Structure formats: structure tokens, C-alpha cells
Amino acid sequence: MKAQVVLTDQELIGLYIAGHQSALENLILRHKNRVFAYILMIVKDKELAEDLFQDTFIKVINTFRSGQYKEEGKFIQWVMRIAHNLIIDYFRKSKRIPTVENSDEYDIFDKVRIPVDSVEEQMITDQIHKDVKKLIDYLPREQKEVLVMRHYADMSFKDIADVTNVSINTALGRMRYALINLRKLVKDNEVILSA
DSSP states (O other): OOOOOOOOHHHHHHHHHTTOHHHHHHHHHHHHHHHHHHHHHHHOOHHHHHHHHHHHHHHHHHHHHHTOOOOOSOHHHHHHHHHHHHHHHHHHHHTOOOOOOOOSSOOGGGGOOOOOSSHHHHHHHHHHHHHHHHHHTTSOHHHHHHHHHHHTSOOOHHHHHHHHTSOHHHHHHHHHHHHHHHHHHHHHTTOOOOO
């Protein structure tokens, strides 16, 4: 049995630039869920998230084709920064602020697997997730953004700092305040966080 070779992002980029189209497909598939989940969590609209996801990778492709791509760090950080900037541009143009709403089509908490012993415990857990997601909407934009990147897109604080163009200390501070504010919201709204 032959062992499958897993190419790095940089190797796939090199192959794509050299004319191997399938390398780009592999690169997109590798990072699709992470980038799309981040975009969707911020914009709260599946169709808009799909458009912004496509726009993100169109920018990536155009940068590769123009020869302007420079390896300055991780590929995923660069892609997340492009997505982040496109989201900001969208909200600036539409002059609207993102809100957190639960969608029947996509629920980020479905990605969180918590073993439960009974249907009743599962219902309680689902309600807790819904309550917390509603409360996240009340956080200031910068705090909500860091919380989403950290907990839903599973990004490191260094990656978050790079994507948002702030220092790591600022990203850490925003997360700290997000958690403090979320705890206060939980307390003020009498949300029970355990079954």
C-alpha cells in the first residue's frame, strides 16, 4: 500500500502557479470550512457568505496569476485577512452592522459535539447554545469578531492579530473583554449554562 503524500500549502501554490489547476482545488478544499464558517458567523446570511467566500478566492487566484503573491506567513492567515477585508468593505458599503441570528440551514453549534446521556440533556444543551449565541450579538463588534475567530474559526491569537491588523495584546484584550461582557450578559439575562 502506497502512502499518500500531503503537500504543504506552499507546495500546492507552487504547483498551481506552474499550471496544475487541481492544486488550487486541493488548497481551497483544505481551508473551505474554516474560511466559510468565519464569514458566515459574521454576516449571518448564507448566500452573502457564499458570495464573499467566492470573492475571497477570486482575489487569491488573481493575486497568484498576477505574480504578486508573496509568502509572508501562513497562507490561511492571508486568506482570512482577505475575507475579513471583504466583510468590512461589504458592511461599509451597505452601512449595516452584522447581527447574530440562528439559522435553520446552518448552526455553528452543530459543529460542537458534546456527549449527552439523554434527550432531555440534549434539549437543554441546545437551548444553552441558542441563548449564548443570542447574547454574543450584544457584544461590541471588535469583541464579537475576536470571539468568533477564536472559538468558531479556531484561529490562534497571532492569526487573529494579523487578520485584524492589531497587536496580539489588543486581540487578547478584546477576547478578555468579550468574555467578561458575555459573563455579565449571562448573569443579567439569567441564562443557566449547565444542564
